[in-house]
Amino acid sequence: MRSGERDYVGALQKGLAVIEALGASEARLSLSEVARSASLTRAAARRYLLTLARLGYAEFDGGRFSLTPHVLRLGYAYFSSASLPRLAQPIVERIGERTHEVASIAVLDGAEILFLARSARRRIISASTGVGTRMPAYCTAIGRVLLAARADADIERFLKDIRPKKFTPRTLTGQRDLLQAILGARREGYAISDEELEIGLRSIAVPVADSRGQVRLAMSVSLQAARMTPAQMTEHLLPELRAGAAQLSTMI
Template identity: 40%
Template sequence: MIAKADYVAGIAKGLAVLESFDTQRQRLNATLAAERAGLTRAAARRHLLTLAHLGYLETDGSYFWLSPKVLRFSGSYLASARMPRAVQPTLDRLAGLTGESFSVVVLDGDQVVIVARSGTARLLAYGLHLGARLPAHATSTGRVLLAAKNRGDFAAWLKGRELPRLTAHTVVEPRALKALVDQVRQQDWCVASEEHELGVHALAVPLRNMEGRTVAALNAVAPRQRLEPQAMRKDLLPLLLESARELRPLL
């Protein structure tokens, strides 16, 4: 927690406006930004204009959108953070060995964020690029990271949370998701089939540091025509588990 005197509300509001932009809404006006950031329209407008003045947004006078300048933050993180550099050689080796796509992902609220990846150039509908944010409840990595929470913390995370349906296969009923997360907690890996995108299967295992704390998840993604879930467990799960053991001293 932070002391009230140390909390800079202006920074928090400005960041809330920046975070209002996502893959569903790339362009926002003051009204939409206010709704998404929980601000008044007048406050949202001032923040949008300030961010545009600083170069973090572009505008046509009515709508605003992110400018390339925002990539300074992600670029600095990827260049300086220890985890992406530590896991990249392993991801490259796995991709070269199997021809599939591999990622390392961390949890951020109700989403997972890709911090390292390697593999085929094929882009899925929601993207597999660095920094891509995916819904935790519908992804193999998200469930692995949710399973790392104790039951009380996971119950608090789940309480009152809306679970969007992305495909006909997406699990959106809280009790069903809880059962799946309990299963992942027991078996220590997860397969998600066509829940995030039709035709795509994903397999994930936790990445733990030397203290035994789960700090990220490692996953493999393959289109349906190349690998069925059973084949993923047979062919890829041993590789992922061994890679997780090898990475542990580096995390």
């Protein structure tokens, strides 16, 4: 597969698309479902599935395919090889202890944020912020502070490309509203997501700049909305986040 480019292995791209297709479904998938999801012919999909099964990354129960734990080797490769999660985890845990809420660190990944570290849960909050979890960037506090660090043209392209879903009555979905929120995050140096992702959930986030002043990470605290008003969050949680962000900044 030259794809207009010499050093590109199309078979690898297709195989990875098959893994993602399997992972995107909560149910086990048939051959045809995988083929459709990964945009391949049935014959090709079958070859990739059989290869993954042979290598131990997937299994086949005679009718349907699913991933095996072995595939964690691929994802966790990042944690083994990158120093950032190791540096971030203690910081996030300490913020969690001091605030008695859930603290997290995430990066931008396409139109989503991807969680890299998280403190222990102190209370039931249903939004899943476990490590490796993804959420839409546009309506999360972390997403907004990360977008705020982008060039304006990037932000505009982002806003033009997304199809924002309205998760709650409070979810901002208009381009102008979102742009205002992102620019506000840039101006204030933090963002609050106020029941936009889920009713009853509030988050506050700050950016973490690295030694070159680049912002590729952000840190947040999330909690049940009943516990604090946005103003209280600014007053009580923001200082902790800023201290944690400053500390992590010195390490990366």
